Amino acid sequence: xxxxxxxxxxxxxxxxxxxxxxxVGKDFTMMHSRTGKFYLENNRNxxxxxxxxxSIVTIYRGYDTVGEVTxxxxxxxxxxxxxxxxxxxxxxxxxxIAGFVLGHASIVLFPLIALFGIYIIxxxxxxxxxxxxxxAVIGSGxxxxxxxxxxxxxxxxxxxxxxxxSVILVLLIGMLGIYYVNSFMANFLEMRGTFGSILSGGLIxxxxxxxxxxxxxEFFHLAEYLLRS
Amino acid sequence: xxxxxxxxxxxxxxLVILAYTAFTKDLLAxxxxxxxISLIVSIIFVxxxxxxxxxxxxxIGAALSGAIMIGVIVKIRKEDR
Numbered sequence: 001x002x003x004x005x006x007x008x009x010x011x012x013x014x015x016x017x018x019x020x021x022x023x024v025g026k027d028f029t030m031m032h033s034r035t036g037k038f039y040l041e042n043n044r045n046x047x048x049x050x051x052x053x054x055s056i057v058t059i060y061r062g063y064d065t066v067g068e069v070t071x072x073x074x075x076x077x078x079x080x081x082x083x084x085x086x087x088x089x090x091x092x093x094x095x096x097i098a099g100f101v102l103g104h105a106s107i108v109l110f111p112l113i114a115l116f117g118i119y120i121i122x123x124x125x126x127x128x129x130x131x132x133x134x135x136a137v138i139g140s141g142x143x144x145x146x147x148x149x150x151x152x153x154x155x156x157x158x159x160x161x162x163x164x165x166s167v168i169l170v171l172l173i174g175m176l177g178i179y180y181v182n183s184f185m186a187n188f189l190e191m192r193g194t195f196g197s198i199l200s201g202g203l204i205x206x207x208x209x210x211x212x213x214x215x216x217x218e219f220f221h222l223a224e225y226l227l228r229s
Numbered sequence: 230x231x232x233x234x235x236x237x238x239x240x241x242x243x244l245v246i247l248a249y250t251a252f253t254k255d256l257l258a259x260x261x262x263x264x265x266i267s268l269i270v271s272i273i274f275v276x277x278x279x280x281x282x283x284x285x286x287x288x289i290g291a292a293l294s295g296a297i298m299i300g301v302i303v304k305i306r307k308e309d310r
Contacts, residue, residue, distance in 0.1 A: 003251045010247060014240040021277070022233050053281050120284070128280035136288035143296050219293065227300050 062185025106148040113141035121212035131212030139219025264295030
């Protein structure tokens with residue numbers, strides 16, 4: 001009975017969403033919020049990047065990015081504690097029955113997935129994407145290697161070190177912003193580059209690439225501790 | 230106008246998949262249903278002109294979360310037998 005009520009509630013909410021979209025979606029250029037107007041108008045002069053979402057995430061709301069990185073780190077920490085406490089790593093290797101197709105296809109597919117993920121991370125300020133999205137793509141590729149049983153052993157000390165160093169560098173860039181321009185995570189590098197090339201936007205690619213490296217290594221730890229065989 | 234028809238059709242598809250996922254007794258079918266719903270919601274985000282959110286939802290909600298759920302269900306099932 002409760003499930004029927006919830007499904008009817010979902011139908012109601014989706015109908016109201018469609019009605020609201022038919023009102024607002026007629027003209028996307030009329031913005032009713034002054035904050036959105038401010039970001040879109042000043043983005044071109046300040047940072048010289050086409051993607052406004054990236055400049056909002058890294059520069060204008062950089063403090064929220066630091067909070068999100070902390071939440072991701074705490075989630076993976078919780079998974080590590082849970083996995084070691086209930087003894088998931090004591091099971092026998094039960095995930096090695098992947099079969100012929102998955103075993104050989106994953107070896108061919110993983111370099112392509114990794115290349116695509118690196119492309120999304122590096123072109124974060126030019127097209128939709130960025131550090132979080134590219135890191136999630138590479139992380140799911142690593143998960144595919146786990147599920148097919150074809151992974152090699154990686155040294156866990158080195159991966160933990162890479163994750164910690166990238167977080168420390170992101171925080172250091174934020175502190176340098178306070179030291180030079182008196183605001184946290186500001187774009188204090190004066191060279192901007194040409195509009196639309198990879199080397200443009202000051203500190204935006206640097207911050208987003210470090211966040212992308214951190215998210216990639218973090219998803220690898222998540223898969224390793226949860227599904228270790 | 231065409232976007233509203235597309236949105237209504239996609240919401241009807243989600244409703245059908247949601248009804249099946251909520252009322253089935255099989256764990257693996259429920260995990261697959263949740264993954265499918267995440268994938269279709271990412272298409273809705275593209276129609277609403279938010280490509281960053283669409284990439285994030287497809288990569289995390291469908292690929293990572295769904296694969297982890299299916300992997301853990303397979304492990305637990307082997308322990309039962």
